Amino acid sequence: MTHNEKFQLNDGSSLPKIGLGTVNIQGAIGVNSMLTAVEENGYRLIDTSTNYHNEGAVGEVIRRSTIPREQLIISSKLPGAAHDYNQAISMIQESLYRIGIDYFDKYLIHWPLPMQGKYVEAWRALIDAQKFGLIKTIGVSNFLAEHLERIIEETGVTPATNQIERHPYFNNKELVETNKKYGIVTEAWSPFGREINDVLENETIKEIGEKYGKSPxxxxxxxxxxxxxxxxxxxxxxxxxxxxxxVYDFELTDEDLETIDSLDKGEPGRVEDQHPNEYEEYV
Ligand SMILES: NC(=O)c1ccc[n+]([C@@H]2O[C@H](COP(=O)([O-])OP(=O)(O)OC[C@H]3O[C@@H](n4cnc5c(N)ncnc54)[C@H](OP(=O)(O)O)[C@@H]3O)[C@@H](O)[C@H]2O)c1
Known part of the structure; x- marks a missing residue:
């Protein structure tokens, strides 16, 4: 198993290509399941968020794990209620206290919330938090091309990653290309459609997997x-x-990749209809 391949980021650092998502991984059961991921399966990148109500559990995993802190990559996200500059800085500090660490390896603005109009201010806070040593790599999530353009133009700082919805029914290809254009690594959220859609039961994907003896x-x-x-x-x-x-012992052909791309349903393919220009998340 070779899952230690890395992405080089535009800020000079690197990230594993696969991390552990943690939505609904909470409490003592959640701690055990994250510990298994880290200790037994070798995950190093943990993707949490203030909104997942499990930053404390992530901290417990770090404390109980035999893996040194420096080898773990802890990533969290700024909630919508804290886009104001001062609130953002306090929220980052609060999350660090909750987890019991003194820096984040990666930290993202969770949603742009353009109707609130403060994402540039929030981005400035992340830029400064990085200077203060609170965050190593700063990025965004659910940012569309226009949001990326604005923060880059107004601050001169390009995010290292943009975490966006991406699965075969909503492949978000244009935004993946936009990220590439800016040298931003795309992170795919809900890669399996969160079991809300049936992408893991899709016959075309199953057939491709059967050729290689692999699951959807x-x-x-x-x-x-x-x-x-x-x-x-x-x-x-x-x-x-x-x-x-x-997933490192087989390779899809260009034709397989195109076939999967062709399953895209456009906007109706989103798992929960969360368009970044409309989605409201102010907690
Ligand atoms: N930035 C954002 O706005 C945003 C939004 C959504 C999600 N995220 C991040 O992205 C992560 C992943 O997305 P997600 O949690 O929404 O959904 P997901 O990863 O697409 O799907 C998770 C579901 O798939 C099941 N599953 C996992 N591996 C499987 C396999 N090999 N075979 C069959 N079923 C499998 C899981 O069940 P079991 O647990 O029982 O295996 C779970 O029910 C989140 O946890 C979170 O960290 C970010």
Whole structure:
């Protein structure tokens, strides 16, 4: 198993190509499942958020793990209620206290919330938090081309990553290309459609997997890797966490990649209709 391949980022650092998503991984059960991911399966990147109500659990994992802190990559996200500059700085500090660490390896603005109109201010806070040593790599999430253009133009600082919805029914190809144009690494959220859609049951994906003796989840992982997209699948099961990493012993053909691309449904394909210009998240 070789899942220690890395993406080089535009800020000079690097990230593993696969991380662990943690939506709904909470409490003592969540701690055990994240510990399994880290200790038994070798995950190093943990994707959390203030809104996932599990930053404390992530901290517990760090404390209980035998893996040194420097080898773990802890990533969290700024909630919508804290886009104001001072609130953003306090929120980053509060999240660090909750987790019990003194820096984030990566930290993202969770949603742009353009109707609130403060994402440039929030971006300035992340830029300064990085200067203060609170964050190593700063990035964004759910930012469309116009939001990226604005923060880059107004601050001169390009995010290192943009975490966006991406799965075969909503491949977000144009935005992946926009990210590439700016030298931003795309991270795919809900790569398996969060079991809200039936992408893991899709016959076309199953057939592609059968050619290689691989599961639909593994085909989707590979489709992302071969498109230079970082993936953060969530699994609370030790077996499925492992399965999602066993994707370095086969390669999809260009035809397979195009076939998967052709499953895109455009806007109606989004899992929960969360368009970044409309989605409101002010908690
Ligand atoms: N930035 C954002 O706005 C945003 C939004 C959504 C998500 N995210 C991040 O992205 C991560 C992943 O997205 P997600 O949690 O929404 O959904 P997901 O990773 O697409 O799907 C997770 C679901 O798939 C199942 N699963 C995992 N591996 C599987 C496999 N190999 N075979 C069959 N089923 C499998 C999991 O069940 P089990 O747990 O039982 O295995 C879970 O029910 C999140 O956890 C979060 O960290 C970010």
């Amino acid at each position: 989840a593994q085909v989707i992982m590979r489709w992302n890797l071969q498109n230079d997209v970082l993936i953060i699948p969530k699994s609370s099961s030790a077996e499925r966490q492992k399965e999602n990493l066993e």
